[in-house]
Amino acid sequence: MSGLSDAALEHLRRLAAEPEADGEGGFRYALREEVGRGGMGVVYRARDRELGRDVALKALPAPADPALVERLQREARILARLDHPGVVPVHDAGALPDGRPFYVMKLVRGERLDAWARGRALAERLRTFLRVCEPVAFAHARGVVHRDLKPQNVMVGAFGEVLVMDWGVARLRAVAEDDPGVATSSTIHAGETAHGTVLGTPGFMAPEQARGEVHRVDERTDVFALGAILRGLMAGEPHGRALAAVAAKAAAPEPEARYAAVADLAADVQRWLDGEPVSAHRESVAERAGRLYRRYQTPVLLVLAYLLMRVLLLLFQRDG
Numbered sequence: 001m002s003g004l005s006d007a008a009l010e011h012l013r014r015l016a017a018e019p020e021a022d023g024e025g026g027f028r029y030a031l032r033e034e035v036g037r038g039g040m041g042v043v044y045r046a047r048d049r050e051l052g053r054d055v056a057l058k059a060l061p062a063p064a065d066p067a068l069v070e071r072l073q074r075e076a077r078i079l080a081r082l083d084h085p086g087v088v089p090v091h092d093a094g095a096l097p098d099g100r101p102f103y104v105m106k107l108v109r110g111e112r113l114d115a116w117a118r119g120r121a122l123a124e125r126l127r128t129f130l131r132v133c134e135p136v137a138f139a140h141a142r143g144v145v146h147r148d149l150k151p152q153n154v155m156v157g158a159f160g161e162v163l164v165m166d167w168g169v170a171r172l173r174a175v176a177e178d179d180p181g182v183a184t185s186s187t188i189h190a191g192e193t194a195h196g197t198v199l200g201t202p203g204f205m206a207p208e209q210a211r212g213e214v215h216r217v218d219e220r221t222d223v224f225a226l227g228a229i230l231r232g233l234m235a236g237e238p239h240g241r242a243l244a245a246v247a248a249k250a251a252a253p254e255p256e257a258r259y260a261a262v263a264d265l266a267a268d269v270q271r272w273l274d275g276e277p278v279s280a281h282r283e284s285v286a287e288r289a290g291r292l293y294r295r296y297q298t299p300v301l302l303v304l305a306y307l308l309m310r311v312l313l314l315l316f317q318r319d320g
Contacts (some may be wrong), residue, residue, distance in 0.1 A: 028048065
């Protein structure tokens with residue numbers, strides 16, 4: 001008898017890893033198709049039989065490693081803490097009939113940021129980038145550093161809604177003392193990484209993160225990733241030195257040279273959109289004149305047209 005092909009073996013492995021959850025036996029969710037897969041879990045479209053709606057159910061593939069179990073549960077707790085329109089809300093959490101942990105969240109429909117941005121005007125891309133900054137800044141205020149920001153983890157919906165996804169490697173830091181469950185910044189939680197372990201995505205990881213320097217990972221680590229995202233959104237555009245300087249400051253190699261907070265980065269991007277000088281770039285006289293012309297182009301052209309008409313009228317009268 002001939003052996004099974006690689007494709008057949010892979011199909012069998014996938015079937016063996018499928019959660020035993022078809023909505024029977026009292027289990028609330030009926031699993032439909034797989035909609036996403038990553039290093040930590042698999043996301044399925046599921047039917048909430050109790051409320052009659054489609055949801056996203058994230059579970060671990062089999063076998064469930066204890067460290068991944070803790071990471072999945074911690075991700076659900078972090079998402080539950082981040083009550084912001086730019087973060088996917090968690091509806092439920094528990095264990096599948098086969099014992100694997102899961103959590104249920106809103107089913108997100110839309111495009112990845114990089115796919116959404118193709119063919120769109122730079123100003124529209126930048127306004128959406130500001131929408132990305134909002135939930136990240138909110139998370140920082142709640143003591144959470146994402147640590148894996150990239151275009152693939154940002155979804156843009158059909159009506160312009162922006163959601164920052166995949167908080168599986170997020171880190172908790174110290175916040176207000178009256179916020180229970182958030183440890184101090186010197187604590188490494190169960191499921192987090194010690195020095196020397198690298199989590200993140202090349203190209204969007206800050207140097208200190210790529211070196212595994214956990215003690216140096218903070219809000220500025222996310223600022224670096226946002227700077228890399230901003231550079232991608234600017235690609236192929238005659239964006240000018242000022243905006244390039246904003247992205248360069250955000251993605252500076254040393255944390256001390258970056259924006260101290262996401263809000264500071266967002267403020268500079270907004271200034272550029274408004275035709276104002278940015279803090280990351282000292283403009284020359286010629287650049288300032290060009291910026292002011294672009295900002296006040298219509299009234300400047302009207303004044304020039306008026307002056308030209310006055311000159312022409314004077315010349316006509318003198319010739320007459």
